Amino acid sequence: MIVFKFGGASVKSAEAVRSVAGILKKYEEEEIVVVVSAMGKTTNALERVVESYQKRDRQRLDHEVQMLRDFHMDILNKLFEKGRYPVFQEIEDTLRELSEQLEEEPALNYDYDYDRIICYGELLSSRIIAGFLNSSDIPVRWMDIRKSLKSDNTYREARIDWELSTRLAREHFIFRGERILLTQGFLASTINNQTTSLGREGSDYTAAILAHILRADSVTIWKDVPGVLNADPKYFDDTILLEKLSYLDAIELAYFGTGVIHPKTIKPLQNKNINLYVKSFLNPDARGTLIGNFSYDKLVPSFIFKMDQVLIRTSPRDFSFITEDNLEEIFGILHKNGMKINLMQNSAVSFQMIVNNDKRKLHLVVDDLDEKFRVSIQTGLELITIRYFDQSTIDRVMINKELILEQRGVQNIQLLVRDLK
Ligand code: ASP
Numbered sequence: 001m002i003v004f005k006f007g008g009a010s011v012k013s014a015e016a017v018r019s020v021a022g023i024l025k026k027y028e029e030e031e032i033v034v035v036v037s038a039m040g041k042t043t044n045a046l047e048r049v050v051e052s053y054q055k056r057d058r059q060r061l062d063h064e065v066q067m068l069r070d071f072h073m074d075i076l077n078k079l080f081e082k083g084r085y086p087v088f089q090e091i092e093d094t095l096r097e098l099s100e101q102l103e104e105e106p107a108l109n110y111d112y113d114y115d116r117i118i119c120y121g122e123l124l125s126s127r128i129i130a131g132f133l134n135s136s137d138i139p140v141r142w143m144d145i146r147k148s149l150k151s152d153n154t155y156r157e158a159r160i161d162w163e164l165s166t167r168l169a170r171e172h173f174i175f176r177g178e179r180i181l182l183t184q185g186f187l188a189s190t191i192n193n194q195t196t197s198l199g200r201e202g203s204d205y206t207a208a209i210l211a212h213i214l215r216a217d218s219v220t221i222w223k224d225v226p227g228v229l230n231a232d233p234k235y236f237d238d239t240i241l242l243e244k245l246s247y248l249d250a251i252e253l254a255y256f257g258t259g260v261i262h263p264k265t266i267k268p269l270q271n272k273n274i275n276l277y278v279k280s281f282l283n284p285d286a287r288g289t290l291i292g293n294f295s296y297d298k299l300v301p302s303f304i305f306k307m308d309q310v311l312i313r314t315s316p317r318d319f320s321f322i323t324e325d326n327l328e329e330i331f332g333i334l335h336k337n338g339m340k341i342n343l344m345q346n347s348a349v350s351f352q353m354i355v356n357n358d359k360r361k362l363h364l365v366v367d368d369l370d371e372k373f374r375v376s377i378q379t380g381l382e383l384i385t386i387r388y389f390d391q392s393t394i395d396r397v398m399i400n401k402e403l404i405l406e407q408r409g410v411q412n413i414q415l416l417v418r419d420l421k
């Protein structure tokens with residue numbers, strides 16, 4: 001058995017869904033667990049639904065829901081030009097269920113509401129894709145992942161209950177004549193059956209969890225890029241496709257933010273020595289990237305660029321040193337406001353962190369810090385991480401940049417810079 005994951009761009013249109021069917025036909029001999037995430041930018045749209053629902057902005061809410069409906073109906077109509085199939089009713093039912101959710105009184109717990117609404121992206125996409133595959137002579141069973149993956153109630157960042165999920169998933173994911181079991185990524189539920197989600201982009205992680213539990217032979221993540229590249233082509237010419245990557249390199253690259261694979265994906269696979277392929281759904285016969293238990297003699301440098309970074313400098317107002325209790329306080333404030341640190345550095349009397357420019361969170365964090373610390377911020381910066389760096393790779397990225405701060409390890413270097421152009 002193998003696991004495939006399709007999501008976002010690889011299921012963003014009727015044409016993309018057709019290529020999913022094309023790929024599955026190529027793997028005729030295999031039993032496949034297919035994990036899908038929401039179509040195109042649906043999750044972002046649903047985040048706007050949650051926001052207007054929580055603010056009780058009925059007009060905007062109705063508008064957003066209508067857009068969501070139109071987007072999915074349009075794909076459905078393009079996929080089934082010649083007639084109506086049961087999937088039309090399933091989509092109507094799913095959309096009605098969403099409307100019923102939105103009739104309820106908003107909860108005080110934003111994250112709880114978020115999860116019970118955000119799940120409709122995956123529910124709709126999995127219904128449409130399963131319906132289309134079934135009508136294309138690819139017999140598929142649709143499964144609700146929330147019956148198999150159980151988590152705690154940390155809404156939006158739920159932690160999997162591995163023991164319970166292992167028991168349930170092994171009981172449910174059994175092939176009975178169909179060659180494909182198709183389910184949703186990104187979602188789980190509590191033991192009380194409240195929907196939870198695993199964090200944005202979490203459906204790669206779902207594929208890895210299922211592969212681990214069901215002892216899959218391999219996982220393939222189908223994307224709109226040829227595989228894992230050594231840099232984002234947006235910021236770099238002559239990128240190189242990394243044909244083979246060790247688990248460790250994959251974790252490091254994901255952690256620093258390549259964005260190609262979700263960082264949590266690797267661990268469950270590494271533990272069971274399961275290979276992970278990253279391939280292009282536009283060019284399914286190309287080799288892509290293979291991530292596994294490798295070592296290699298030629299280390300290719302990789303570059304990760306994070307734009308729109310903010311440097312926050314703090315120093316205690318009472319001129320004391322930076323100590324464990326100061327740090328505890330600073331980390332506490334960032335954690336409370338859900339702000340992640342991309343890089344940190346300290347001296348005797350100041351502590352500096354680099355974060356993404358999320359204006360709402362930044363405002364809250366600075367307000368909280370201001371009580372005990374002198375705070376200054378610098379915006380408009382870029383954070384460049386180079387794995388397997390040497391002087392020539394540093395020189396290459398430093399053209400027309402001013403260095404603000406640097407952190408060097410044995411394998412990685414991180415450069416916080418300002419663009420001089
Ligand atoms: N649909 C979810 C998101 O956009 C999960 C995923 O795509 O992996 O974050």
Ligand code: MG
Pocket residue numbers: 007008037201203
């Ligand atoms: Mg995605």
